Amino acid sequence: MGYHHLALAAKDMKAMHAFYEGVMGFELVKVEIAPIAEGGWGKHFFYRMDGDDSRFIAFWELHDVPGQETHVFDLNEAGNLPTGTNHYSFDVHSAEELETWRAKWNDAGLDVLEIDHNWCHSVYTRDPNGNMVEFCLTTGAFTGADRERALAALDETEFAPSPAPASMQVWEAANAKSA
Structure with missing residues (x-):
């Protein structure tokens, strides 16, 4: 079973378009x-990812919707959750591709967080809604022990941390602007 699209509301659709098409390269x-x-109307914009006509990210621009003035577009702020808890992650297939995204985001004026999670390597930034966007490269293989640990964690109620990330770095954009 595959994923077709993720749909989110947009605070500023023109800013979202500039980010998702202009920076991310989604068409x-x-x-x-x-x-x-519930009332009102909306425009539902679909952005094709990687030229694949079965994978999209989509955004709603809402008009005349009851309660519109109180909508919160950052998923974590809306859910009263810690920063980055809810986020979306896109795949890359090489370390070079991951580095290209980090540089592209920095060049677009966005700060980037890079983390080597020991089994995957990620770069993160924020979109114009304030949501965390990630590109991730799987760098390890999953073992039976990994599965056993994950299953055991389902019942754990005490803090039992995973190994610390191998590295973590913030890449500030020279011309940083708020996403």
């Missing part, structure tokens, strides 16, 4: 404009 291919059941 805007479709919009659906429809009424919203």
